[in-house]
Amino acid sequence: MKFSLGWLCDYLDSTIAFLKSNLESALIQAGIEVDEIIDSRPGFEVVRVDEVTKHPNSDHLNICTVAGKQIVCGARNVRKGMYTVLANIDAIIPQTNTRLSQTTIRGVESFGMLCAASELGLFQEGDGIIEVEQNSLIDNILFPNGPIFDVSITPNRGDLLSVYGIAREMSVFGLGEMKELLTPDIVFMNSDQVVKIHSDSVLSMYTIKIEGLLHNITPNWMKSRLKEVGINSKSCVVDITNYIAHAFGQPLHAFDGDTIQQIQVREYSGEFIDLKGCIHQLDKLPCMISDNKCISVPGVIGGNYGKCQENSKNILLEAANYAQEYIFRAQKAVKNTDASKKFFYGVDPEMTKIALAQGASLIQELCGGSIQQATCALENNQTKIQVNFDDRYTKKLGIVDAPTYLSRLGFKSNNNQTYVVPSFRHDIHTPEGLFNEVLRLYGIDNVSPMPLSESASKYIPTDSSEYLRHILIAEGLYEAVGRDFMSKEMVNIFSPDILIENRMNSSQFAMRNSILSNLIEFYDSYLRYKWQAEGLFEIGQIFHGENVMPMVGIAIQLKTKDWLSSNINANYFNTKRLVERCAKYLYGRRIICHPCQHIILKDACEWRIDDKVIATFGIFQNKSRSFYMGELNLLGYARQKEYFSITDQEVLTKDISFHLPKEIFASQAVEKLRSVLPGIEVVPFDLYPSAELNQAHRSIAVRLVWSNLKNTLTQDQIRETLELAESTLVEFGCIIQG
């Protein structure tokens, strides 16, 4: 919402100078956010024309010397000694919104431009460059109505979408009294002669016929005010409707009085061509109909048929108020307009008639013609809201004069308890709303802060995933944070089941069902750019049906043999160990590793608990690059704490080594052993000659660990266990080595 201080002073008894220094802070106290204050344009200055000489290569151009600069000027009125406005190089010319550059005009360099009023965005009579007084201030010339404020209005405050509304609010906040608003005395006759209403969406509606318009030329002062708030001038009648809407927050609509005699407001389905020529298909929308044509989607936009033309001599001016639900539907069906925004935020029902009368009298004044007929098709009969005041809120903060504040804001009460809400404040329904009003006026800054009572949190801020983060960064990995979406490319690979209905672009096709999808994209770029980082990890959520699962994913650089490991597979296992350690850390027990087929990983293995996969590891490979990837489910982790009584013989270990048959995975043999040796840890610790499958002889060594022993085991007990282990392995096809 934009307004100039000059316009504000039409309604507020104050001065531009006073408002310039006090308005911003008052707006902020009132809760109105100030987006921008436009009060200067860089690059412009008031200058004296020191010298004028004829351009050697042109009949109509002159070379002027101003402020020590050479300027080529084509204006006829330029003369030595006059004061005018110079636009320097790089100044932005308001008329064209372009940056001025240094030019050479017919062989003579020009270092700026002497400006005409129109070039400065001003509306003034006369040709040629602007002539100003010797001591004029440049800002006063460029902003004839004073500085322009651009403010944000919250959706509850429709009353502030007008210059008048801002003035009223600022008056309450002490910036001046409201001037009396002189409204022409027009009598509205209750009649459905002009408009017949067959719709609940209309809350009130008034029309005025003005006949015999003499001219339709907008005065410069109005053009200038409208331009400053971003409205371009069309014809005088249309400009006046726009002016009144911006001034009082009540949209008006002008029809051509000769075309439109009678109007019906009723449901309409079919084609509608708006006044800009855009075609809309409407479906059962309450519309204004005349001659069986839709002439307006009321409150939103007028139609092409029956619109007020530049040469219209007779016009029908209409003002109304509509239900918010209707405006919501109509905006969706057609478009959002300035008018529909005002209705949606809510107009003051008591202002409708006043604004219409203001508009009609302004048309009479500026365009001539006479008011012929003022009718009321539907009178406003909205009941006034009454709200109880709860003084416990204010007393607790030490605010004693709440009734005074409320009365200043226009809330009326006989008993300081039940308040009648002013018609323009339909946002206030609750005691808290009244409290908020008091608070705004009292000043939030004046409320003394009170400390909270202390209490203990049941929350322990560092959980296991927090420790996991630290383990992983200690391993040299960087933490990534990815968005929870999956791109189309990844959707094709992972087939997630939660799809997004209204994505913005192909990056948000679905909610990710794998923590690896983002990491693939991230880490691929690491390899592409040759960023030497060990790897990345991400702790985040994945989405499966109704379940959201916390996961950790890792991507780690693939290394072949290096000076630390003679074995080509060493890095595979070193990296796998990281995943295994994290799994063991989170789940607090040893988990079996199985070979697996993975959608994107080769040489993949997975860890399962009760048939549920809790971790996966393997090598990711695309056309040009490959790296290790692993993922780990954080959902089931509840680290089981075990408490031991420590005895002297608490740990005993025995090693067995055996040949593995070709078709058997190491984990299968280990699992078999674990199943027959409950309570004894079985840990593989050596492999010969390598982890590669399809070797004639693969030999593996495992360590049996008895821990938490209460009594010393006898030699017989140990032998028994070892024999059981060996016979199990033999049954399984292994050959014991010793």
Added chain:
Amino acid sequence: MVEITKVYHAALDKINSSSNEAEVYSEVFGKNGFINQAKESIKTLPKQEWGKNFKELDSITEEVREIFNQKFQKTVQQNIDPTIDIFYEPGKLHPISEEINLIKNIMAKHGFTHCDSPIIDTEYYNFDALNVTEMHPARGSHDTFYLKSGMLLRTHTSNFQLRAFQNFSGPQKLFHCGRVYRKDDDRTHSTMFHQFECLYVDDFNVVTFAHLKWFIREILEEIFGQKNIKLRFRSSYFPFTEPSIEVDALARHTQNGIEFVCDGEPENECSWLELLGGGMVAQNILKRGNYQNHTAFACGIGIDRIVMLKHQISNINDLYKNRFPFLRKYGVESGVK
């Protein structure tokens, strides 16, 4: 009796007469060197003489080794070069997760308990329950991500409010921290970002607007690590709080990031930065959650924005690209403080 002094002199002679280190080492300290030969000879003596002789041999061995080391400039005998640093530098935490950590710790300190809330939610909990009517622009498919199932991706962490009221009773200090989603994508808006929100409910007027004011200053100062920050409390509007406020801090952009202006400091070249929104929870929401005769405050902050302010990051998308130069520069080495 072994003539240990003889061994000593023979060893010294060898060290002095040869410059071949390996040869000297082998003849003096080697398997068949002087020292070992002397050991063998001692073993031929009666056992009661071993102690005295070995002791003497040990002492001359040490002396000889020192002389040997001096000549061949040996300090400690090493078989490997242990000085190679095989560890690359440790990784770093993402600045967002570090910020979340900080906030969680601050909230725990103030006695607030973390309360979960779903990311995929219903229109009811995300909008209706919070007085965001069907006509509110935020509900349009232009601003909110809807799923094929008809559910939506929550647009704010406030979706935990009604759940909290429904799941608890009596006075509570609760907070929630997590990811939220909006259809907005430019330099300062991301389709996914992080929010934090806290809620304090107690008997009617035990918790007041004055407490909210105190609490907001407290947490902002702790989050930004600066005391007496100049704050501005502005009246604002949210459908779910009444009164509603927004809080700005006066700040100066310096080479080291944002510096907040503190009370009594000059205010030149400063601007107000919007940091936080909050207010007193609307009474009808409390009642929906069966909290009669209570008051509550709520306030929330965009975590990404804090990270961006702290590190002078101008494009929010950089937070989610996870490029190495970014993580190296803005990542946090260790969260252990």
